[in-house]
Amino acid sequence: MLDQTRIVSLGDELYAALRGRHVLDPLTTREPAIEVDDAYKISLHMLKRRKADGERVIGKKIGVTSKPVQDMLGVHQPDFGFLTDRMHIPDGSRVSLAQAGLIQPRAEGEIAFVLKKDLREPGVTMEQVLDATDYVSPCFEIVDSRIRDWKIRIQDTVADNASCGVFVIGEARIAPHALDLAAVKMDIQKNGTHIASGTGAAVQGHPAAAVAWLANTLGRFGIPFLAGEIILSGSLAPLLPITPGDRFDMSLTGIGTASISFEA
Numbered sequence: 001m002l003d004q005t006r007i008v009s010l011g012d013e014l015y016a017a018l019r020g021r022h023v024l025d026p027l028t029t030r031e032p033a034i035e036v037d038d039a040y041k042i043s044l045h046m047l048k049r050r051k052a053d054g055e056r057v058i059g060k061k062i063g064v065t066s067k068p069v070q071d072m073l074g075v076h077q078p079d080f081g082f083l084t085d086r087m088h089i090p091d092g093s094r095v096s097l098a099q100a101g102l103i104q105p106r107a108e109g110e111i112a113f114v115l116k117k118d119l120r121e122p123g124v125t126m127e128q129v130l131d132a133t134d135y136v137s138p139c140f141e142i143v144d145s146r147i148r149d150w151k152i153r154i155q156d157t158v159a160d161n162a163s164c165g166v167f168v169i170g171e172a173r174i175a176p177h178a179l180d181l182a183a184v185k186m187d188i189q190k191n192g193t194h195i196a197s198g199t200g201a202a203v204q205g206h207p208a209a210a211v212a213w214l215a216n217t218l219g220r221f222g223i224p225f226l227a228g229e230i231i232l233s234g235s236l237a238p239l240l241p242i243t244p245g246d247r248f249d250m251s252l253t254g255i256g257t258a259s260i261s262f263e264a
Helices: 004-020 036-052 067-073 126-132 154-159 207-219
Strands: 057-063 079-084 094-096 106-115 133-143 164-169 185-190 193-199 230-235 247-252 256-263
Touching (some): 004 036, 036 154, 057 164, 079 154, 079 164, 079 207, 106 185, 106 247, 133 230, 207 230
Parallel strands (some): 057 230, 094 256
Antiparallel strands (some): 133 164
């Protein structure tokens, strides 16, 4: 366990790396005693600094939920973080990596849940998640790490706000009970060429199960899910590297589409 002084110091380092677009050596190599609870406290301090800049929390995210992503990163349990209003960019946007503060970004295709009521009680179930959801939409999350070369363990990514950069929500809004979310098929094109596919079952068997896990995990820290929040349920396929000039288009069967492109 780390003391409060070290937690604040590491949170300040990650905040400076975010704003200055530079990377840090892994926290887990510098602080072998760091635990996941420490990492969450570091993340909360980083979030405190962002809120002091005027950012507002509008949701939460779960990451590293699918086996392809876990195998790619060498992290074998989910992570969790916060979404702010400045991270939300319009569907179809052309994003400047520099202006968005992105350093070593990768694209994820996933299903976003938008809540119509709070989820506060312990032991949240998949059925409760579906009942509390107003609609689901297609989503591109652009993950980014302030840790050098993505050399992360679970403590590194949790401390770094679950390696989150920015996200896009497609315009489609589908009632969660209108289709089998586990069977939803995703296809992604990069620069007009098909590059990845996946299904909703890739995230813990069902996207709502992943959201329930996140609700219960954050609930341990006294953090509820609130009506109106956006919850990102995790990538359905491996992470896709991004370079300036790239365009990504995603379709989710029965739900809709989303797109995003990039420039330096």
